[in-house]
Amino acid sequence: MKRFSVILSLLILCMPVSGCNVDEAQNTVDNEVLYQVSTINALLDGAYDGQVSIAELQDRGDLGIGTFATLDGEMIVLDGNTYKARYDGSVEKVDDLQKTPFAAVTFFDEDERVENAEFADYESLQKTLDGLIENSNLFYAFKITGDFPYVKVRSVPPQQKPYPPLAEVTKNQPTFEFENVKGTLVGFWCPAFVNGINVPGYHLHFISEDETMGGHLLESRIKNATILVDQTPSFQMTLSEDSEFGKLRLDEDKTEELEKVEK
């Protein structure tokens, strides 16, 4: 009996509960955390070496965005799967062993929902999302599915050392326009005070329902949109212990550079 109760209590402790997930080591993981690899200023400075594996990243969330080692494409994490939208326009599911230099994920828990919405452009979408942000000092994850009469995305090509700054790479970024596709936007709204650490405001990536089209969102028209919102009050970032990372100047105001890169 005693042995059985030990099994039982350990099983109960390790069971997934509301607001929690269980990672590979059978730990319950707090869903209300935006987990981030590196900082946006490090990425702007060309810190493209892979730091964290996709397996580790997926232990921290089932929805998110980022990029891959050497800046090889745009990352979309949706429903626990990780996709790469490459610079040649192709989209592929990514294996667990690949690494990321910069990414942000969370376990998506729906806190709020808007249905049957329609947006003429990205600006009008942002205005509606603004109204869903109740506390502008927290983080918000979004999952927006719908019909896209028009969507424009970009991707980035893999780089070779010495890595150029991100603003150099995006000067010649390949962009892709799609018409009449079903798909999903995933990403985050971050508060202004994480300037330099993540992107203040909106940062969304797109993937089509058939998983063949995707990238960093530049513009979109959406019909029959369902917006799911996840308010996220905790933030975690993990930083590289490499000496190269230690040499970066991460406290500079790169607002203008970021603006160029995001658009």
Added chain:
Amino acid sequence: MKRFSVILSLLILCMPVSGCNVDEAQNTVDNEVLYQVSTINALLDGAYDGQVSIAELQDRGDLGIGTFATLDGEMIVLDGNTYKARYDGSVEKVDDLQKTPFAAVTFFDEDERVENAEFADYESLQKTLDGLIENSNLFYAFKITGDFPYVKVRSVPPQQKPYPPLAEVTKNQPTFEFENVKGTLVGFWCPAFVNGINVPGYHLHFISEDETMGGHLLESRIKNATILVDQTPSFQMTLSEDSEFGKLRLDEDKTEELEKVEK
């Protein structure tokens, strides 16, 4: 046999391992995380309501610093115990149910050690610590024990609503000077890019070996010092979902205000 192996594997999964601790829910906790409640700019703005209990805080670390609900004194977390250095000069061990509006803790793992050091003042201590910071984009925890021929600390009195800004409170802060006491300094060095979120540079609190004297460090002379250093590459902060917190402007540059408050 099968049942036994289930017990065994669950026990192994839940056992503390190097670089990990086990929290109350039997989860292994990553030691290499600086865990923070709220942001320094929120504290500067007078966000003194308690957010996280001492029990929860101690699940995230055994060493650290902070303050208590209503700004009732300086917090010292040392070897898993939490102490309050009050504005009247007394020091008490704090029960698990009290709450903190701002604190930072980590599970202290010694990465580096300096023994038999001597420091004429806080400035010379900081110069030596500077040499121990190998990567200026990471976080560092310190535990510095020794004989203190002289140490000057301050504390802060509990506040009533509407809470005044921290710089108003510290204008009339009570300071305490002690001579020839044994004790420990605990606290952190944070990278410049967390400006507004935590205190860039050093932030140390003192507690005497007999647990009767303590506070926010202003000045010290130290003999026979042993410095223990813990390089910490991950950072987590948890923010309040209260609507009051959402109204704070946390992205303002409060460097000057912080400078006044820290000294």
